[in-house]
Amino acid sequence: MLDSFIEGLPKVELHLHIEGSLEPELMFALAQRNQVALPFKSVEEVRKAYNFRNLQDFLDIYYQGMSVLQKEQDFYDLTWAYLEKCKANNVLHTEIFFDPQGHTERGVAFETVLNGITRALDDGQKKLGISSKVIMSFLRHLSEDDAFKTLDQALPYKDKLAGVGLDSSEKGHPPSKFEKVFKAARDAGLLVVAHAGEEGPPEYVWEALDKLKVDRIDHGNRALEDDKLVARIIKDGLALTVCPLSNLKLCVVKDMKEHPLKKMLSLGLKATVNSDDPAYFGGYMNDNYKAVARALGLEKSDLLTLARNSVAASFLDAAEKEKLLQKINAYALESEQPCNINIKQSTPAATDKKSNNP
Ligand code: HPA
Ligand code: ZN
Numbered sequence: 001m002l003d004s005f006i007e008g009l010p011k012v013e014l015h016l017h018i019e020g021s022l023e024p025e026l027m028f029a030l031a032q033r034n035q036v037a038l039p040f041k042s043v044e045e046v047r048k049a050y051n052f053r054n055l056q057d058f059l060d061i062y063y064q065g066m067s068v069l070q071k072e073q074d075f076y077d078l079t080w081a082y083l084e085k086c087k088a089n090n091v092l093h094t095e096i097f098f099d100p101q102g103h104t105e106r107g108v109a110f111e112t113v114l115n116g117i118t119r120a121l122d123d124g125q126k127k128l129g130i131s132s133k134v135i136m137s138f139l140r141h142l143s144e145d146d147a148f149k150t151l152d153q154a155l156p157y158k159d160k161l162a163g164v165g166l167d168s169s170e171k172g173h174p175p176s177k178f179e180k181v182f183k184a185a186r187d188a189g190l191l192v193v194a195h196a197g198e199e200g201p202p203e204y205v206w207e208a209l210d211k212l213k214v215d216r217i218d219h220g221n222r223a224l225e226d227d228k229l230v231a232r233i234i235k236d237g238l239a240l241t242v243c244p245l246s247n248l249k250l251c252v253v254k255d256m257k258e259h260p261l262k263k264m265l266s267l268g269l270k271a272t273v274n275s276d277d278p279a280y281f282g283g284y285m286n287d288n289y290k291a292v293a294r295a296l297g298l299e300k301s302d303l304l305t306l307a308r309n310s311v312a313a314s315f316l317d318a319a320e321k322e323k324l325l326q327k328i329n330a331y332a333l334e335s336e337q338p339c340n341i342n343i344k345q346s347t348p349a350a351t352d353k354k355s356n357n358p
Helices: 002-008 024-033 043-048 055-068 072-088 110-128 144-160 175-187 202-210 221-225 227-236 244-249 261-267 285-296 300-313 318-345 348-356
Strands: 011-017 091-098 131-139 163-167 191-196 216-219 239-242 270-273
Touching: 002 285, 002 300, 002 318, 011 216, 011 239, 011 270, 011 285, 011 300, 024 043, 024 055, 024 072, 072 091, 072 110, 091 110, 091 318, 110 131, 110 144, 131 144, 144 175, 163 175, 175 191, 175 202, 191 202, 202 216, 202 221, 202 227, 221 227, 221 261, 239 261, 239 300, 244 285, 261 270, 261 285, 261 300, 270 285, 270 300, 285 300, 300 318
Parallel strands: 011 091, 091 131, 131 163, 163 191, 191 216, 216 239, 239 270
Antiparallel strands: none
């Protein structure tokens, strides 16, 4: 019942690493196409390796998986495959991250990556009616100098980018390490987001707010350890892009029943649901919504709130947001209809009437 409600719900995704949507089947196909040796014999063997104790375990395999992406068409195929998943999951708008340094450090040109991704996204709009934005992420385990070099490479293509982000190994790499490059990105007119409080402490979320001046917080789970921080995030009206299946797979939560999403909503935080790296974490948007709905006993009203939060927190303009909100509102009304009819049919009066008139 709730499953079909989730499947039909118009959704927006705000936290998706395009390289994390590389399914093992495509990984193998691209490895063959580009003559890249993989340390796995089969798709099954790859999937078996997806057992992570923490973020770093995952990142080691994630960067290894990227090695098969070499030509513009590879990035196109990767992005197109993700857009088809969006279509199947009723995701109407998506804001995707890409990790340029994961490619440029292997000798793949920045333009090759960006052109492949954006060509697919343009086709996604034309052929599937899915709108999108692109966020370029800096790898936080590398230096701020390296991030500056990447920003310089990106600025000629600024019109193709909505913003910059910060990802990779969180612990030991606080947001303050990137204060200057984030200022440069903001000065260039880009929006800014950062992964914070996934594994890192609440202080990193404070730094994302005060030093990077983020427009959204990616993850933010550990913000809940600090009441003052929660109050500040609410006061600033910032959204959290929460990733339930990712949190489970990377042991950020031990059990989905312990996931803080419901608490976030009840505190008044603008939480949203996202898939992060769906090929590695066991599910796309519908799977993420279903997993939390089931484990936390969410109701339709909570699911609608989550979907509306994502629209509100997106980087779309006001008119585009309004269009999406209307779609969600229409869906909410429509999905009430059959319910009311069922209730009427099963009232004692209706049943009595039936049995009295065979
Ligand atoms: N966290 C940090 N960095 C990442 C992630 C993540 O979940 N996915 C890809 N890069
Ligand atoms: Zn992420």
